[in-house]
Amino acid sequence: MQVLDIYAGKNAFARIKQEGFSADLFDYMLGASGGPKWFVLAGLDRYIFPEFFAERTRPLNIVGSSAGAFRFACFAQNDPLSAINRLAERYSHTVYSDKPTAKEITASGTALLNYVLGENGSEEIINNPIIKAHFIVAKCKGLTQFEAKPLQMTGLIASASANALKRKWLEKFYQRFLFSSPNSDLKINDPNNMPSYSVALTAKNLPQALMASGSIPVVIEGVKNIDGAPKGMYRDGGIIDYHFDLTFGPQKGLVLYPHFYSKPIPGWFDKSLKKRLPHASSYDDVVMLVPSDEFVASLPYGKIPDRTDFETMPAAQRIEYWQTVISQSDRLGQAFKKMCDNQQIIEHMKPIEFA
Numbered sequence: 001m002q003v004l005d006i007y008a009g010k011n012a013f014a015r016i017k018q019e020g021f022s023a024d025l026f027d028y029m030l031g032a033s034g035g036p037k038w039f040v041l042a043g044l045d046r047y048i049f050p051e052f053f054a055e056r057t058r059p060l061n062i063v064g065s066s067a068g069a070f071r072f073a074c075f076a077q078n079d080p081l082s083a084i085n086r087l088a089e090r091y092s093h094t095v096y097s098d099k100p101t102a103k104e105i106t107a108s109g110t111a112l113l114n115y116v117l118g119e120n121g122s123e124e125i126i127n128n129p130i131i132k133a134h135f136i137v138a139k140c141k142g143l144t145q146f147e148a149k150p151l152q153m154t155g156l157i158a159s160a161s162a163n164a165l166k167r168k169w170l171e172k173f174y175q176r177f178l179f180s181s182p183n184s185d186l187k188i189n190d191p192n193n194m195p196s197y198s199v200a201l202t203a204k205n206l207p208q209a210l211m212a213s214g215s216i217p218v219v220i221e222g223v224k225n226i227d228g229a230p231k232g233m234y235r236d237g238g239i240i241d242y243h244f245d246l247t248f249g250p251q252k253g254l255v256l257y258p259h260f261y262s263k264p265i266p267g268w269f270d271k272s273l274k275k276r277l278p279h280a281s282s283y284d285d286v287v288m289l290v291p292s293d294e295f296v297a298s299l300p301y302g303k304i305p306d307r308t309d310f311e312t313m314p315a316a317q318r319i320e321y322w323q324t325v326i327s328q329s330d331r332l333g334q335a336f337k338k339m340c341d342n343q344q345i346i347e348h349m350k351p352i353e354f355a
Contacts, residue, residue: 003295004335006345007288007352009263010280018289021125021345024055026287027253028061029075031068032240033268035216036305037260038067039322040291042088043329045257045339049080056130061186061235061248062177065136067253069213073206074116076133076181078127087116092322095315102147106211106221113210115313117263121136122206125181132181133201136237137212140222145233149218156217163269167245167276168192170267177229187249191279196242200228215236232275245278249283258289260304263354283352291332301322 008016015025031045052062062071063259070091074083090112096104125133142157159173176196180186188196201209212234214224222235244265254260263277270276296304300321309318339345 001294001298001347002292003331004339005262005288005292006339006348007286007290007292009284009352011284011301011337012287013349013351015118015152015254016082016346016349018342023056023342025254026053026060026256027058027251028063028248028321029072030244030255030268030286031062031064031071032064032243032259032264033068033236033241034133034243034260035067035307036091036309036322039088039325040260040296040299040304040329041071041258041332042084042326043331044289044336045241045333046076046081046330047256047333048256049075049084049173052340056329058182059130059132061132061134061184061251063134063136063186063244063248064213065241065244066090066214066216069135069210070113070116070136070236072133072174073121073125073210077117077121077132078124078128078130080197081300083116083121086118087112088326092326093319095319096310098320102219102221103203105219106215107285109213109220111215113207115212120240120265125206126201126203127177128181132184132186134178134180134184134186134212136241137177137179137226137234138237139177139197139230139235140235141173141175144173144235145215145222147221152285154283160269163267164273167266167270170194170240170269174235174240176300177234179205179213179226181230183190185250189247189249189270191245191247191282197230198302199226202228205229218249236268241269242266242270243278247282247284253285256284256289258288260291262288262290277354284353286352288352295328299328314338 034333072280077083143151162169171194178198208226216234222233245266
């Protein structure tokens with residue numbers, strides 16, 4: 001059974017055919033939103049973070065939103081394998097009361113983040129000379145900035161409606177903020193011309209920015225007045241950049257993108273818009289590593305974990321299922337390592353055709 005599918009954009013396909021496949025081809029890596037869906041990628045992270053880029057001598061820009069931001073906070077620490085294992089273990093054992101409030105879920109998320117970062121995690125991320133972390137956060141405008149559920153829901157409905165008409169109209173409700181490693185020169189190009197605003201990461205604002213990046217509207221409390229950033233309410237980066245529709249510069253390298261699906265969804269509100277696809281140009285330089293349909297079918301319940309598991313499964317059943325997926329995900333990391341070691345990537349590559 002082939003467990004891992006590899007997709008390459010037009011430019012990436014050509015470069016790999018010409019130059020072969022190596023870590024040196026990449027200047028960027030992407031980490032998508034998706035909560036517990038990430039568990040299926042844990043095995044890839046366990047190989048990519050500590051080994052695939054181990055000999056790196058020039059900066060690698062890693063850009064994540066929500067769960068992707070949490071993963072990349074692990075990648076940029078001095079011991080990324082230990083950090084990613086802490087995240088997988090603690091997150092997969094999360095248990096809430098029968099009807100958890102936003103306050104309860106927020107407190108659990110904060111405790112998880114503190115555990116993953118430990119005493120020195122923030123300083124290690126900020127001072128990493130090679131792995132340059134960038135966490136995407138959405139700054140709220142209008143009614144979406146309020147915590148009161150009726151006001152927030154009204155704002156969400158209005159922003160979803162605007163987005164359905166035109167993705168660019170999301171900027172009437174949210175602004176994309178990147179909390180970035182100091183001295184980074186990362187540039188973002190949005191084909192929808194939604195602007196991006198940058199704030200340098202500090203030891204004080206890094207936990208705030210990370211928590212905000214994963215603050216799902218209504219479900220988790222937003223983060224207000226992040227240190228060093230414009231005053232206001234900040235929420236989940238996946239609202240704007242769920243699975244990404246962006247290009248990056250100024251470096252000309254490729255983009256490595258382990259992802260749970262073969263067809264990314266640009267923004268959070270686009271999940272129900274079947275015709276809303278990323279621009280083809282956004283994926284010309286991308287290499288996607290995706291669990292195969294066969295692999296997913298082999299998992300318990302034949303699916304990737306998601307947030308609805310909290311509602312549909314008793315805690316013991318859910319935790320056992322998630323632990324199994326995390327363990328099985330190591331097969332993806334092993335498959336990718338084998339392909340890299342044996343220079344078999346090219347024969348497994350498929351063109352990206354969804355955009």
